[in-house]
Amino acid sequence: MTVLPASSSLGRAWTRSVAPRTRVAAALAAFAVIGGTVAVAVGTSSPATAGPGTVVVSENFSAGSLPAGWRAVDGTWKVENGRLHGTSAGSGENNKITFGRHLNDFRLEATMRFETVSAATRWASLGIDVPADGATPWWIATMRSGTTAANGLEFAQRTTANAWVVTNTASAPYAAGTGRDVRVAVEVHGNQARWIFDGREVMRTSSLQRSANGVQALFVNGSTVSYDDVVVTELPANGYIRPEGSPLxxxxxxxxxxxxxxxxxxxxxxxxxxxxxxxxxxxxxxxxxxxxxxxxxxxxxxxxxxxxxxxxxxxxxxxxxxxxxxxxxxxxxxxxxxxxxxxxxxxxxxxxxxxxxxxxxxxxxxxxxxxxxxxxxxxxxxxxxxxxxxxxxxxxxxxxxxxxxxxxxxxxxxxxxxxxxxxxxxxxxxxxxxxxxxxxxxxxxxxxxxxxxxxxxxxxxxxxxxxxxxxxxxNRASELVGWNSALMQRASAEPTVEITSPANGARLDRAQSPVIAVAATDAETVTVTLDGRTSASGRRLDLATLIAGKHTIRAEATGPDGTATATSTFTVTVTQAGLGYLILTSGADPGAITMMATRLAHAQYAELATYADRQAGKLVPAEVASVIAADARTLALK
CATH class of the missing domain: 3.20.20.190 (Phosphatidylinositol (PI) phosphodiesterase)
Structure with a gap:
């Protein structure tokens, strides 16, 4: 279902545009409407202290502690490694943290990641209209870790009787799963809202019942979820202009x-x-x-x-x-x-x-x-x-x-x-x-x-x-609804790409030999680079030739309806076992291998480094000799 949008969204920092637009099929590729209802909201007056375009909240948790004004109502909420982590032990715990202030027309967006879940049905939410003290009733835009389920995404209310009223459900184009960042947003105009999953509008509602003072919030249920880059932006009250890619x-x-x-x-x-x-x-x-x-x-x-x-x-x-x-x-x-x-x-x-x-x-x-x-x-x-x-x-x-x-x-x-x-x-x-x-x-x-x-x-x-x-x-409203849905489904053939190996954030030592694995859909070509140099999916990484530290794999999938990219950064670590593997597989003269292995076994790292440098291009192949020397000096400093 669609509505007079104040609607639809694009990506991380989408804001409504009233600039001249030319609508072409390619512009629709960034969207998929997968179900639900919609409508637009007629705004009442906004707080005098802000106006359309005002960023009311912008938090990346770099300070290392809960931001001022954020209220952990229940559950465990803490900032770790530059992200806000919320934990709920059981399905009956709707743990929440409130922030922001009451707005009639606004966009709330965040990067969400399920760290652990007790089941794929457990969820996390963006709070749309929540009393600052967390009391009922409140409204949320919910995402399950199993987002491809028919109710993977929801608009729902928790009533004063502690009952659930789920007004709209939809499925996402792919599963959020665990360990995966998903950029989500909800755009609210009075009693109407749009659910935006990783840049795609997936659902709308016109059933919100707004309070006079509800604020924004984050929720966790039966899971540990981390949040980053939380932004609340006030929007213009006229939400009837249809953004690029949104249906009629x-x-x-x-x-x-x-x-x-x-x-x-x-x-x-x-x-x-x-x-x-x-x-x-x-x-x-x-x-x-x-x-x-x-x-x-x-x-x-x-x-x-x-x-x-x-x-x-x-x-x-x-x-x-x-x-x-x-x-x-x-x-x-x-x-x-x-x-x-x-x-x-x-x-x-x-x-x-x-x-x-x-x-x-x-x-x-x-x-x-x-x-x-x-x-x-x-x-x-x-x-x-x-x-x-x-x-x-x-x-x-x-x-x-x-x-x-x-x-x-x-x-x-x-x-x-x-x-x-x-x-x-x-x-x-x-x-x-x-x-x-x-x-x-x-x-x-x-x-x-x-x-x-x-x-x-x-x-x-x-x-x-x-x-x-x-x-x-x-006069043919239901047919237009179906036509809209078909158009959006056709537009959803935007390519996707994901680097499944090595996993983002992986720490690898020299003894490992992972294979670059890339999964793509709706793509005609997929290009892969390692640290900016051409590589390929299916290539086995030779960690013996990489310097210690971080390396980045980038994949780009191109199809008729657009381009998608993904990156994965892994770290080559220096360990004694990894250096031993490097020495044994170096192709060096047997005597040189024995000499280097003996120094390694006795933790004589400085001597090992000096020996590798002296024998580079002689008893030890030059390329591997420089890596052995560098790793040995790293171990010497530990």
Whole structure:
């Protein structure tokens, strides 16, 4: 499922860009959407002490102790070797450390590594909204060590009753396992968030229930996990611009109007189950001023009644059958009030793109806004209209609500009118947009999203995606959800590469002879270097010719959809046993081998070094003689 993103992310320090973008298939290669739901968040005011782009937390634990302001609520938390280590002995221990401060729109990212786990089902988490004292309820973005499981990644809440509510699950493109660094991030906008695994967006949610003062946190459960490079960045409140590689936001036109009677609660439910990010519906008042969900000016087409909606009372409208016209299965469906629709979204999930239909007075707009406030849905409603006055009234009465201007044809200067009306999105007819796609870039540069209506074919979706459209209003919402998923899966063919031997951080002595092993997927070519010189996967390392100290293997995999790299640094150590192996396999004169082995056995390292130097190129091959001499001098200093 997708949403009006404030969304998607790229790599370690991804930040949302509103610069002009050209969308091409190659740009999608860095992403894979593997499941879950999404939506965007409408932000409330941010703390006055920060603003978009402000780095609120940046910690690499180089000081060697817990940073000031970090609160180890439970469990064992300590800084070792420049990383924060958290330990939880059992599955019942949800140990946490809190930090940061309350933010409505932010990105939390960290490098995580499972050091040990009691089982592949155990997990670690980024805390999204957690009381500073760790009390429930709290929300987390969770990663299991077995991340390729169907629930390898989750959005979940721990309730005040200490029960779990898992709202979304997904699988990662590969297993985190143990001993492997994974860069993860969660991007939050109000009640909505995106889960980003090693630079790939894998899941979204619109189900967060935010507190007034929750902060950020790290969690461990049944494992020991180390964290590094923890960064919290405040983001712009407008999260509707679709970042590179993120799928189109799916907006269900009048609910699931292709398969259910439009603008009814059953159409809303079907659209929600089908994965739509937003429900698009129309609002108009009854004669007695109650806002109802109806598209036409009359009830004639979509109910068994007749007459203008503005001439009928709420009681009269409530007697009408709004389902039988569509099919016998829907007999008895009613025209919902705006309050009923919002209550359904609030309790069952979802967000509303609400069109104020036709001319409305300021008082009528005020009534609509009051209903939204009463239903506690100000953070989950986006208002759009063809009527400029309706948008002006909305901004005057509720400037925190995002606004979209509907257009049948494009304005001469969309950016100018967007600024004049304080628009969050410019929402033109999709065909008009495709006729003039160059308007997308300047709108994005001005921080304005673009949502096209009403487009119902895969060919049109593809064209809209390529020009950078952010969201699509469609009668075929579930099909667009599937199209998005297929597109992201195709884009996930980005190559991967991993150096499996020698392992990163390995310490090897001269007696060992490891083989360089590289695993790659979706790659046409793989190149390997050792200390910058060409090498190859499958090559056996001759540690007799390497100087003592650190050496780096680098692998690069290149495929049709991009390039991936990996490095592994190992250390050649100097030991007496390793030096003995070096001497015995040196190819030196037998007498020289006996002489050097005797000095080694008696720990006469300085004499051994001098002898190797003197016999270099004579009784001892020159190349190996220099290594023997260097190792002997190292041992002499120990």
């Amino acid at each position: 936001t799916v907006i269900a036109h009048r609910g699931a109007s292709a398969v259910a009677p439009e603008n009814t609660l059953v159409a809303q439910e079907i659209a929600r189950r089908g994965g739509a990010d937003w429900i698009e519906n129309d609002v108009q008042p009854s004669r007695d001023g109650i806002p109802f969900i109806l598209h036409d000016g009359t009830v004639d087409r979509t109910t068994d009644g007749t007459g203008n909606i503005r001439d009928l009372t709420a009681a009269q409208i409530k007697t009408l059958d709004a389902g039988s016209w569509f099919g016998p299965h829907y007999v008895g469906e009613r025209v919902p009030t705006l309050a009923e629709q919002l209550a359904d979204l609030r309790t069952r999930g979802g967000n509303l793109l609400l069109e104020i239909k036709g001319k409305h007075t300021r008082d009528e707009v005020a009534t609509i806004i009051q209903v939204i406030r009463d239903e506690q849905m100000m953070g989950r409603v986006f208002v759009q209209s063809f009527e400029v006055d309706a948008l002006r009234y909305t901004f005057e009465l509720a400037p925190e609500l995002p606004l979209g201007l509907l257009r049948s044809s494009l304005d001469a200067d969309p950016v100018a009118i967007a600024r004049e009306l304080h628009l969050t999105a410019y929402n033109p007819d999709g065909n008009a947009l495709l006729a003039k796609p160059e308007v997308v870039a300047p709108l994005h540069a001005a921080g304005v999203a673009v949502m096209a209506w009403t487009m119902d074919s895969a060919g049109l979706w593809q064209r809209l995606e390529r020009i950078g459209t952010d969201g699509v209003i469609t």
